[in-house]
Amino acid sequence: MKQAGKVIIIGAGHVGSHAAYALASQGLAGEIVLIDIDREKAAAQVLDIGDAVAYLPYPVKIKAGDYKDAGDGDVMVIAVGTNPDKAKGETRMDTLAATAAIIRDVAEEIRQSGFYGILVSISNPADVIAHYLQYLLSWPAGKIISTGTxxxxxxxxxxxxxxxxxxxxxxxxxxxxxxxxxxxxxxxxxxxxxxxxxxxxxxxxxxxxxxxxxxxxxxxxxxxxxxxxxxxxxxxxxxxxxxxxxxxxxxxxxxxxxxxxxxxxxxxxxxxxxxxxxxxxxxxxxxxxxxxxxxxxxxxxxxxxxxxxxNFELAVTWYEKTRKARNDGAASA
Structure with a gap:
């Protein structure tokens, strides 16, 4: 296997932290950076995984960081969003609006960070969010994928x-x-x-x-x-x-x-x-x-x-409406 590089993980919840551990335990990252709006949680996840690394056969640097650490990353994993409420009969697709709102801001952070590696999205609804990210970033489609099925x-x-x-x-x-x-x-x-x-x-x-x-x-x-x-x-x-x-x-x-x-x-x-x-x-x-x-x-x-x-078209329509509203608000300010 070629040299494992630097992986940025956005979202330090259950999914993001287990993605980090899977990469660390299998020697699939030389460096891992966990980024989360809850910085304390990201730091705690890093300490927990760091303790495990002491018993693993593969050396890996892992830290909690922010988007300024992403510029030289090779792979970025998107693991943010909300779970569907089964009690309300929600499906993964029903979380689209909430997750798309988060992804809009994440995409802007990615753009400003200078990251231009391979982007792998886990966030649900997985297929639509990957497409939405590609729309927001305007990158070649092959560089943005979802784990999907x-x-x-x-x-x-x-x-x-x-x-x-x-x-x-x-x-x-x-x-x-x-x-x-x-x-x-x-x-x-x-x-x-x-x-x-x-x-x-x-x-x-x-x-x-x-x-x-x-x-x-x-x-x-x-x-x-x-x-x-x-x-x-x-x-x-x-x-x-x-x-x-x-x-x-x-x-x-x-x-x-x-x-x-x-x-x-x-x-x-x-x-x-x-x-x-x-x-x-x-x-x-x-x-x-x-x-x-x-x-x-x-x-x-x-x-x-x-x-x-x-559903992708719905996400795009929502984004364009909110962008117009923000632009109109800024113009009248």
Missing amino acids: ALDSARLRRVTAEAVGVSIEEVEGYALGEHGESQIAAWSTVSIQGRALSELREENKGKYGRIDWESLAGEVRGGGWTILEGKGSTEFGIGAALAEVVRAVWEDKGTILPVSTLLSGEYGQHGVYASVPAVLGRKGVKEVVELKLTEEEKEKFGESCRIMRE
């Missing part, structure tokens, strides 16, 4: 392995589209022990016919909710998913991971961030990998993209 794809592999009775290492496959309610479990992409699931289901209808695949897809889609309701936040899984994305960037070997990136005709979609397999490297997304989906999967993927596109 990297986490959901891990869940897909896990529930499939448990249902079939194999180890998770023997399962490959992808969840696509939104990191949220409209995602699809693309069963046509799933293979077990190197063989396509579709073939296995045809050959052994007794074994594979007893599995409720729709129920498994529901487990993948609702996995985050189960964790959120049980402990108040997700943290370990997303920290590991973020670490894999950063590893792919450092290694620059053309690793393929499901992340959210801007589509420009791939899968028949234009002008929308969606989670798809992509080739990653030092410059971010090198190319999108187009899988052969079933007609039903294509239709569901298109619907997921429609939802994300519409």
